[in-house]
Amino acid sequence: MSITFYYNPMSSASRVQLTLAELDIPHEKVFIDLQAQDQRKPEFLKLNPNGKIPTIVIDGQPMFESIAIQIYLGERFGVERGLWPALGSREHMQALTWLCWAQVSLGTPLFTYMHNAGDWAPPEARNAKQAETSLVELHKALEVLDARIGEVGNIVHAKWTLVDSDVWSVLGWGLQMAKVDGAKYTHLSAWLERGSKRPVACAMMAEEQKPQ
Ligand SMILES: N[C@@H](CCC(=O)N[C@@H](CS)C(=O)NCC(=O)O)C(=O)O
Incomplete structure (x- = not known):
């Protein structure tokens, strides 16, 4: 599995950063310089057409919206680590x-x-x-x-x-x-x-x- 996490400190990305850290999932971090408008570059807009962080790519599949990312990570990795309740409970x-x-x-x-x-x-x-x-x-x-x-x-x-x-x-x-x-x-x-x-x-x- 490969995970690339696009972030900027002290932003909405912190929600996902902490989730990844709690889950202890190996991932590559890519700093997006919002001042320099990295988020408006065509290669980034292909991942998130809104031009915003957090954005994450899991096995080549991009996701955006911190809440969606967190639910996905919780359901996929959190149950076995005791950090997310099992579906149906x-x-x-x-x-x-x-x-x-x-x-x-x-x-x-x-x-x-x-x-x-x-x-x-x-x-x-x-x-x-x-x-x-x-x-x-x-x-x-x-x-x-x-x-x-x-x-x-x-x-x-x-x-x-x-x-x-x-x-x-x-x-x-x-x-x-x-x-x-x-x-x-x-x-x-x-x-x-x-x-x-x-x-x-x-x-x-x-x-x-x-x-x-
Ligand atoms: N609802 C989105 C909000 C994302 C968001 O607004 N990100 C801001 C940083 S806190 C951003 O990337 N801003 C850059 C821009 O709008 O150009 C989420 O929770 O993921």
């Missing part, structure tokens, strides 16, 4: 539910807020009303997540799964970047702390500090 239903929830119901308000508040976008591109409404939605989502972790221990079930890695890879830096104080979410805060101590997370954070 109740936990599998929960894994799909929370992975999609993280992309849509958590990710949308988080990234909308980041783009409309703080230094992420230039002042003329920010919309104060959008910032206000997305922050309300973000806190609702954080409350839901906090309650889920308090009830279950992690997101899918008592054990850490690829869904936890996925959500951690976004919130671990996302709340800081958005300057959203999550301290009142005590279960979530403790879970974030646990996630940042996982060896693969430490390795990824160390790598992100290095120049490409």
